[in-house]
Amino acid sequence: MSHQPPPLVFQDMLTHHQDRALLQELWEHFPEHMFLIRVESPQRFVVEAVNPAQQTTIGYPCVGLTIEELLPDAEQARSVTDHYRDCLACDHPLRYEEIGHFHEESGEPLHWLTLLVPLHDDQGRTTHLFGISQNVTELRLARQALEAQNARLEALVAERTAELQASNARLEALASRDELTGIANRRQLITLSEHAMQRARRQHTPLALLILDIDGFKAINDTRGHLAGDAILREVAQTLADTLRESDLLGRFGGDEFVAVLPDTRAEDARHLAERLRGAVTQRCGCTLGLGIADFTPHDDFASLVERADRALLRAKRARGASR
Structure with missing residues (x-):
């Protein structure tokens, strides 16, 4: 040419x-x-x-x-x-x-x-x-390949991040939930209750605490076995959760004891709710509950509030025993 x-x-x-x-x-x-x-x-x-x-x-x-x-x-x-x-x-x-x-x-x-x-x-x-x-074809194609690779890496990072977040959520659930009943464990219950008490103290609003246990639970384990006892615990926890309000806090405190913290609730209203809880458990689970109620004061912490409710529970059990 x-x-x-x-x-x-x-x-x-x-x-x-x-x-x-x-x-x-x-x-x-x-x-x-x-x-x-x-x-x-x-x-x-x-x-x-x-x-x-x-x-x-x-x-x-x-x-x-x-x-x-x-x-x-x-x-x-x-x-x-x-x-x-x-x-x-x-x-x-x-x-x-x-x-x-x-x-x-x-x-x-x-x-x-x-x-x-x-x-x-x-x-x-x-x-x-x-x-x-x-x-600039080679440069453009190299840039497109780099952009595609970056997109793949970003997608992989997003996928791994989602997996990590899901794993963290599962770990958090394991750390905060009672393994048997699925409701809050003792540590999580204390943390949430302290926040609720701080809010009640700051806003000058009422708060009540219920402590409940299953009457004759040891006899259930002894006569029907621990698997039956576990089933009762799960049924009671589910019944309590279904009956309480969305704003209430519920956790397994230990053994067959449950604690419910009721924000914006005075002791008198807490008694009415407690009776509904007892009736629902009797009807659905075939067992009865003992309960104690404590009314929050600005000087309370979680331990003192539980202690007063526990004393009320013991008094109620003695009174029920004496009446039989």
Whole structure:
């Protein structure tokens, strides 16, 4: 393929022979695409010259062709001429990235980074557009591969994070829940109750605490076995949870003892609720409960409140025993 000399519009700018020889060397061997577009009107752009690197990529004679003739695909041609018109409108060098005007042998589109420079005549009119296009396909594909890999890593991190959060939630549940009954264990009950008491103390609102145990639980274990005793504990815990209000706190305090903390509840109202609890347990579980009630004072902590409720429970048991 014969190589074209540099465009006359460039050669006319150079009067010294050595300058022209340097320009010839640059035009012949510059590895990126160099091209000169003649501006016949803002709607008509004609290829005036391309360097050998671009001629090799195009693969057929293109000098003298309009952009529409060079690129039969109307959308591609419109994309190119839109950039040309933008350069005319701003009248200063324009850099942009484009894709797909020429393809690799595999059929994959090429990515180009193009610098477009307007050239003017003596009257300042833009007569030509000089462009240099660099093939950045490998860079673009590498960037896309990196972005895809980053997306996969982000998805993997999100998956592992979700698994870790689920594991932490399970561990937290194990640490805060009674393994047998599923309600709060003693440690969690104390923590939640202390928060409730702080709120009652700060807002000057009432609070009551119930302590309940299962009458004759040792006899159940001794006569029916520990599996039966465990089943009773689970049934009682579920019945208490179903009967209490959503705002109430319930936990297994130890053995067959349960504690319920009742925010915004005075002792008298707590007694009514306690009787509902006893009735529900008797009906659903076939056993009876002993209970003690303590009314919160600003000087109480959890231990003192439980201690008073426990004393009330013992008094109630003695009174029930004496009445039989």
